[in-house]
Amino acid sequence: MSPRLRIAAIALVVLAGAGAWLWLGRDTGELHYTGFVEGEERIVRAEVAGRVLEVPFAEGAVVPAGAVVARLDDADVAARIESKRRELGVLEAQIARQREQVALTESTWRRDVAAREAELRQAEAQSRLAAVTHGRQSKLAAEGVASPQRLDEARSSRDAAQSAVERARDVLARARAMEGEIAVAKSQLAVLEEQLALARAQLGELEVLRAKYTVRAPATDSVVQAQLVWPGELAQPGTPLVSVLDPLDKYVQIYVPVADADRVRVGTRVAIELDSAPGRRVPGEVSFVADQANFTPEKIETRSDRLGQVYRAKVRILEDVEQFQPGTEGNVYLSGDGVETARR
Numbered sequence: 001m002s003p004r005l006r007i008a009a010i011a012l013v014v015l016a017g018a019g020a021w022l023w024l025g026r027d028t029g030e031l032h033y034t035g036f037v038e039g040e041e042r043i044v045r046a047e048v049a050g051r052v053l054e055v056p057f058a059e060g061a062v063v064p065a066g067a068v069v070a071r072l073d074d075a076d077v078a079a080r081i082e083s084k085r086r087e088l089g090v091l092e093a094q095i096a097r098q099r100e101q102v103a104l105t106e107s108t109w110r111r112d113v114a115a116r117e118a119e120l121r122q123a124e125a126q127s128r129l130a131a132v133t134h135g136r137q138s139k140l141a142a143e144g145v146a147s148p149q150r151l152d153e154a155r156s157s158r159d160a161a162q163s164a165v166e167r168a169r170d171v172l173a174r175a176r177a178m179e180g181e182i183a184v185a186k187s188q189l190a191v192l193e194e195q196l197a198l199a200r201a202q203l204g205e206l207e208v209l210r211a212k213y214t215v216r217a218p219a220t221d222s223v224v225q226a227q228l229v230w231p232g233e234l235a236q237p238g239t240p241l242v243s244v245l246d247p248l249d250k251y252v253q254i255y256v257p258v259a260d261a262d263r264v265r266v267g268t269r270v271a272i273e274l275d276s277a278p279g280r281r282v283p284g285e286v287s288f289v290a291d292q293a294n295f296t297p298e299k300i301e302t303r304s305d306r307l308g309q310v311y312r313a314k315v316r317i318l319e320d321v322e323q324f325q326p327g328t329e330g331n332v333y334l335s336g337d338g339v340e341t342a343r344r
Contacts, residue, residue, distance in 0.1 A: 030333055030334065030335050031260055031263065031264075031333070031334040032331060032332070032333055032334075033254040033255070033256065033331070033332045033334075034254070034329060034330070034331055034332075035252040035253045035254035035255070035315075035329070035330060035332065036252065036253060036326075036327060036328070036329055036330065037250055037251070037252055037274075037317075037324045037325060037326050037327065037328050037329075037330050038250065038251060038252070038253055038326055038327075039223075039225070039245030039246065039247070039249065039250050039326045040245065040246050040249040040250070040251065041225060041243055041244075041245055042218055042222065042243070042244050042245070042246065043228075043240045043242075043243055044069055044070070044215060044217065044218070044240070044241050044242050044243075044244060045237075045238050045239060045240055045241060046070070046072065046215060046235040046236065046237060046238065046239045046241055047212040047215075047237055048072065048209065048212045048213060048237055049234070049235065049236050049237060050072030050073045050074065050213055050234075050235055051072065051073040051232065051233070051234050051235070052070060052071075052072060052073075052229050052230065052231050052232065052233050052234075052235055052241075053071045053072060053073050053231060054070065054071040054231060055069065055070050055227055055229065055230065055231065055241070055242065056068060056069065056070075056071075057069055057224045057227075057242070058224065058227065059224050059225065059226060059227055060223065060224060061223070061224045062221065062222075062223055062247075063217045063221065063222050063223065063224060063244060064217070064221055065217060065218065065219050065220050065221050065222075066216050066217060066218075066219060067216065067217045068214055068215065068216055068217075069215055069216065069217050069224075069241065069242050069244075070215040070229070070235075070241045070242065071213065071214055071215070072213040072214075072215070072235060073213070074210050074213035074214075077206060077209055077210045077213065078210065080206055081203065081206045081207065081210060084199060084202055084203045084206060085203065087199050088196065088199050088200065088203065091192060091195055091196045091199060092196065094192055095189065095192045095193060095196060098185070098188060098189045098192055099189060101185060102182065102185045102186055102189055105181070105182055105185060106182050109175070109178050109179065109182060112175050112178070113172070113175045113176055116168070116171050116172040116175045117172060119168045119171070119172075120165070120168040120169060120171075120172050122168075123161070123164040123165045123167075123168040124165050124168075126161045126164065127158070127161035127162050127164065127165045129161070130154070130157045130158040130160070130161035130162075131158050131161075133154050133157065133158070134151075134154040134155055134157070134158040136154075137150050137151045137153075137154035137155075138151060138154075215241055217244060218244065218246070220246055220248070221246075221247065221248075222244035222245060222246050222247065223244060223245045223247055224242055224243070224244055225242075225243040225244060225245050226242065226243040227242055228240045228241055228242055228243060229241050229242075245326065247321070247322065248321050248322070249316075249321075250316075250317050250321050250324050250326065251284075251287060251314040251315055251316045251317060252272055252284070252314070252315045252317065252324075252330040252332055253312065253313070253314055253315075254312075254313050254314075254315060254332050255294065255310040255311065255312055255313070256289070256310060256311045256312075256313050257309075257310050258293060258309045258310070258311070261289075261311055263334065264286055264289060264311075264313055264334065265286060265289060266286055266287065266288065266289055267285065267286060268285070268286040268334065269283065269284070269285055270283075270284045270285065270286065270315055270332050270333060270334045271283060271284065271332070271333045271334075272284040272315060272317055272324075272330050272331070272332055272333075273330065273331045273333065274323070274324065274328060274329070274330055274331075275328070275329045275330070275331065276328065277323075281333065282317065282318065282319045282320050282323075283318045283319055284315045284316060284317050284318055284332065285315065285316050285318060286313055286314070286315055286316075287314050287315070287316040288313060288314040289311055289312075289313045290311050290312040290313070292311075293309035293310060293311055294309065294310050294311065294312055315332050
């Protein structure tokens, strides 16, 4: 091999080694990104249509969990609730009267049926006795011992007793037939009770609707970032009312080059440092990575074009969240092995 070729070969080996060192160094070295601290914004929206009456909290105010952040005019639904309550009162009074009437009618009917049954039993007993007497008189008359007059009297008593039984049975049947009227009264009571149940359900729905006119903050303390409506304005369902930030849910938004995308994934642990407190790091975790690159050229023709793309990512702050104010600059560090330990 000529000296010139040997020098070229040595140069290639050196360049290859340097390139490998740089590549491995990037894979195993600490990655550093800079971004801005942001809060997780939550938009509180109207669920119903109504004119805005009040927005109690100004921008920057701390809002306790569940506090009222806006009131809408609920006069219409309030009137409907009052009307429904009056309807409930009328139905409840009707049901009370109907129940009383049903109970009284049923009690009277039971006593009447019991009395008619007792009368029938007495008539049947008298009829049996009259039949026995008539049979005995018939036998005596056949033997010539009893007079025909006594036999006629016994026959008349028997027939009268049997007629009394028939009348008692008819009276009892009519008394028992009154049960149908009681059944009708009970069915009317059931209809009223169904109407009452429906009215109560409708009242419950109206009260749930009315509660939506009082708009409340999320279930955690928050800070008003922006007031989006003002008293007198008309809100529609979905209208943004206020924007709030959770003071304990903050993140640093960064942009990750394509070359680092395989190392920055959701769940990756990192360290975060404020520019205002250099050297003091707190733990963080990648909570979001965009599925598409940003700043993509219209036409990608070369490898350098592809490497110029970046992915938007969010790094959630896990400790000392209150020390990180939205808008301040933060630094995110990722160690070579993908696990970062915070340095205090």
